[in-house]
Amino acid sequence: MTALVAVVLGGCSYSDLKPQSSLWEGLQTSSKETLNETPVSDAHWPGQDWWKAFGDRQLDDLIGEALKGNPGVASAAARVRQAQAITGLNDASLLPRVDASFSATRQRYSANGTAGGVSGTWQTLYQTSLGVGYELDFWGKNRSALDAAIGRQHAADVDRYATTLMISSAMVQAYIELQKNYEQIDLAEKVLAQQQSILDLTQRRFAAELDSQVDIKQAQASVPASKATISSLKEAVELDQNRLAALMGDGPDRGRSIRRPAISQVQPFSIPSRLPAELLGGRPDVVAQRWRVEAAGHDIAVAKANFYPNINLAASLGLQSFGFGDFKDSSSRMLGIGPAISLPIFDGGRLRANLASQDAAYDIAVEGYNQTLVDAIHDIADQLTSLRWLKERVDQQQQAVQTANDAYDLINNRYGAGLATYIQVLIAQNAALAEQRQLVDLRARGLSLQASLSRALGGGFSPDAIASDANPITHLSSTQ
Incomplete structure (x- = not known):
């Protein structure tokens, strides 16, 4: 009856405390119109090696190095091992505990404070014991603590994948930027060759008294500017x-x-046809956060169980004697067993405050x-x-490049024939250069957006690749 009363009082003492936030089981944001404007494919989820779509073997090798050498990957793996160890600690709480001990204590007993034949003498007390303890987890406290640890372990495992996705995405973006700069160098060197050719032509025109010294100086000034x-x-x-080498966890010499x-x-971009529904399990950050919600829910169960009686069973068996001669005698036996x-009767509100804190932590996670x-x-x-607007921009920019190049060729030919001034040539050349640079930037942005889309879609993440039961979307338990 006492235990029953304790259970009832424990449940009533926190009945007014509960979480206030609720999980969104679906996308409660308006996105249908945006997604409907995009080409759809039934099988366009990116693979785990999504960067191979760019067709560059060197990039594949560099990312392989980065995923092995980057300190962030090693740190994420260490966090997973730490979470596994914590899970092991909580798992051990569900099992009995067995301890063995032996001691030999040399002691002088007081002649005035000790009764019996040992008063006023030196004695050696030998003692050995074997103890067994087991907590009866009636209220599921230890089981809930284990479930919370498992949830955090899965979250750490998913975070490790998210780290590799972040690093591989950063590698791809830096590699695209590197290619863009090489292409800009090609363009600048092409312009430099044109400027040197124009300078030669201007010098010949000056010798023929068709141009002035000012035209020569302008043509000469454009050459060092292009070299700069x-x-x-x-x-x-x-x-x-250097940036790529740092992402690989190596020194700058590796970058050279x-x-x-x-x-x-x-290939032209598209998105998975079931994007809104499958997004819940296709992004590592979403899945990891869902695991944290589940772990926080189990923490609430632990906090509630603390309101109820804690029952432990303990048993011990051993030997104790003064002097080693009687140590093995059957009369030296000790035996104890009992619950x-x-x-908790009065704790100053500690248990309620702890439960309220766990409820708030759950709301934060949700x-x-x-x-x-x-x-x-x-x-x-x-x-x-x-991506959708980029296609139109690239088409328009290609036309702008063609028009600017045609204008430059026309002006250059007229200049060679003495029908145009150097200023007209310079203006046409600068216009053509600006349009070509813009086209290079737009093409690089297209590659960058493709990489960003693969990252945004989860980079080939699959909960099954992390753990066979690591999909909290399908079995998140109710903790409210």
Whole structure:
């Protein structure tokens, strides 16, 4: 009856405390119209080696090095091992505990404070014991603590994949930037060759008294300006190589050995046909946050169980004697067995405060999950929007490049025939150069957006690849 009363009182003492946030089981954001404007494919989830779509073997090798040598990957793996160890500690609490001990204590007993034949003498007390203890987890406290640890272990495992995705994505973006700078160097060197040719032509026109000294000075000034631009671009190339080497966890000398990229244009983009539904399990950040919600829910169960009696069974068996001669005698045996029950009666509100704290932690985890879900769908929508408008921009820019090149060729021919001024040539050349640079930037942005879309779609993440039961979307338990 006492135990029953304790259980009832324990349940009533926290009945008014519960979480206030709720999980979004679906995408509670408007995205249908945005997604409907994008080409759809039934099988367009990126693979785990999604970067291979760029067709550059060197890039594949560099990412392989980065995923082995980057300190962030090693740190994420260490966090997984730490979470596994904590899970092991909580798992051990469900099993009995067996301890063995032996002691030999030399002691003088007081002649005035000790009764019996040992008063006033030196004695050696020998004692050995074997103890067994087991907590009866009636209220599921230890089981809930284990489930919370398992949830955090799965979250750490998913975070490790998210780390590799972040690093591989950063490698691809830096590699695309490196290729863009190489292409800008090609363009600048082409312009430099044109300027040197124009300078030669201007000098001949000046000798023929068709141009002035001012035209020669302008033509001469354009050459070092272009060389300075090339130097700046070469600096950018080395910085990109340094960035790639750092992502690989290596020194800058490793970056010097990176050859010029040879990325090919990827296939036209599309998205999975079941994107809204499958996004819940296709992004590592979403899945990891969902595991944290589940772990926080189990922490609430632990906090509730603390309101109820704690029951332990203990048994011990051993030997104790003064002097080693009687140590093995059967009369030296000790034996004890019995339950130990503890019940919180007055704790100054500590248990309620702890439960309220766990409820708030659960609400924080839930809202973090909801926000992660919103960020995920907006991340994908941003990439799709940019890709959709980029195609039109590239088409228009190609026409602009063609027009500017035609204008430059026309002006250059007229200048050679003495029908145009050098200023007209310079204006046409600068216009053509600007349009060509813009086209190079747009093509690089297209590759960058393709990489960003693959990252936004989860980079080939699959909960089954992390653990066979590591999909909290399908079996998240109710903890409210």
